[in-house]
Amino acid sequence: MKIIKNNIRKISVFVLSLSLVGCSNFLDVNDTPNNPLKVPAATLLPTALAGTAFANSNELNRFASTIMSVTAGASGSPAGWDRYITSGDDFGNQWSYELYGGAMVNYRKLIDVANQDNGPAYSGVAKIMLALTFAMTTDVWGDVPYYEALIGDQGKTTPVLTPQKDIYLGNVEGSLGNLFDLVRSGLADLEKESPLGPRVDDIVYGGNMESWKRAGNSLLLKLAMQISAVEPAQSKAILQEIISKNYYINSNSANLAVNFGGQVGSQAPIWTLTHNSLFQNDLLISTRFVTLLTDKKDPRLERFVTKPTGEYVTLDNGFAGTAPPFNDRSKYNVYVTGQSGEGPTRLITYAQTSFIIAEAIVRHGIAGDAQAMYQQGIRASMSDAGVTSAVIDKYFVDNPAEVTLTGTAAQRIEKIITQKYISLFSNGLEQWNDWRRTGYPVLAEHQNAAGIDGTRPVRAVYIFAEQQRNPNFPQGSDVPNSNVKVWWDAN
Template structure:
């Protein structure tokens, strides 16, 4: 696999050329001279790599199929009517995931373990687990336990998604949960060197990394909770008992980009700068949802250059609204005023909604209503609303504020508010939609694809299918559910 070479990508990715995809400067790492590229150099590149992966083409794809955005042209227009293929996410797989973030985390772990710098190992194991989870949640079975071995194995097997999440001792597959736990243990160990400003996320604050790691355990458990409720409950119970998870917006795992050319958030580049900025527009359906809820975050999330929001319905045909400068697009809350973002990977509102859902469906500790309200408040506070404004909104909108009806109806409310809060992170929207069926989304107009079915997985990369005989050929189509998708 070309993406499993011993290389480290040492600068920020950026959108270039005619395809709007990532480009990196790669620097060979010599295994016989590991000190030539220390963990302090590799760590920020890896962290930015994970954030770039989340916010780049995967976000555009997932935000379109979950109808926060609508495709006006190019690939998003095809995704909007459920047309996908093995070339769609090629650069994301090869250059952003395996060829950048993951190989860097792996290298950091090796270097840090050799120099007894366990703080670097702990951070990298947590972020490696996050990035592998992202990858399996998009494609299903993936190279995992045999990946990242360089020339030692250029055709790694695909591990089953179930084994990636749960582990398989007979196949020497470590579960994502155990990878995170190993990272948390490393954070507690003595470390000769510790990160500072080279940590692009928490500036070396290991207490915040412990909270992030435990919150990642909540996220992983939540993802498989419909398939493996007993396991999910066990993990969530343990995290709640420990009490060390993100419970403040100040502890969110965010990656902030630069504000200059070449270092900006890919959502900013695509929305405001690239040749493809007119490929995406605010979905009419998402506008309708926010307006029906009187949601005060609407003008914070999306622009309104004129008197009204200018949108497009998902799958709609015909001439696009003119002028394009009137279109409603991501606002600075998502992209940053000048491209700094941040990319929100693990958040306080996410934690609250996960615990609200698990209290409702798995009977874990906590009151679903209180946790649901906490999630809404955390999101609205993050968007810049004052406590008084939030109080007024909740008092005036009881249909939003109060969980009512059956457990299924309450779950729909929780997931719908989580969907709104995660504006700008399409992968989280898509994950929740696939595993719960919420929020309720109507099929796009003129839907085609595989039997007119909304994609529930990405198609394997054509180059990998042709190059590695361990990939299934023909590949599963976009209508074949993942292991954890039981909705």
């Protein structure tokens, strides 16, 4: 994947103030006489792409990585999340500015501009990424504004919530279609001649539409696996269709990943939150994650996690004592942050795609070699982390039990998801999705667990601001708590 670094720096600074392109009200996106400015596609695309990456790796990632025993909370909000304490005070900025008022409204505007200016390449990318960003949103909160958000009648400001099942599968007629429709529409657009198309403004693939097609198909695989517990027949049909095409992300260079800049103000949020912000003291790597990789003799550990004292200095999840001094703490290493904060944020990867296919073969009986795909996922993740081929080969020789699928279907799926969990380091949302969907990896409860029933959250609580201003949101005792499963979570 080729990235034009100077453009990345400019774009990353721009995305930190998404409202320059997005609207102050995340639902009012229609043109008005008071807002006549038409923003060009070449500005909307990088801003929206960086916006999705920002939302994925910012506060929502801190939350999900902490409840998934990857990071541990030392103070502030993560210290509460570490004990499963959540509320409607969480994630207001993420909902209003990073998602609805940021990335998603910009994708919607980009689709409109692309249709006006004969640029189906732009609209194809926008539809794929809008589907990914909407999936991220509904997976966190469950039922969310969908059909009446962004494209509501005359800029509807109090949209109804679309049931998550309808967002995934459809039921209500709307111009977006369901998530699968939206991705397929994007892929269809990418097949068209496009006089107007992205180049350096595409901060993922540099205008390579073949890579975007592969990414779109990998997204279809991800979405289909997400519904496997509640809609197994439809899940299998979609997975089988895409796998048979053999046209999805097939190398680390084809990962759907967004780089940021390496200068203050343009760096990836995961760098800023752990190295250079008011919240840098809040988080460090969990003892449990380091122990997991240590027990597996996993060579990715030292590339994932820093050793500022020459040893791993971590904290157990939920620990109520004093955290280690900031300068001694193990934090995200350069695999996640880059050397100076450039990231990347990995949204969909070769390793992730390989593990999805391995699970599809075991779970649904789809034709294929689950063992080969499982090992491909491990190798892809290790290589992406910077482990040499020689070291990877030696690991496979020395650890045959770890790299071999054996046992019942459930035992094989557990191994696949556990390795997928490791490969998804720094993408806490996807780790959380898999755990809710499958129950794997098996995670011990955190110390001093509180929250609702002392159980690990299975959704985020609707933000108070939306409950108060929009009567279509659940009210009072009807607001689902953090222990109420979303639709696709049948585990």
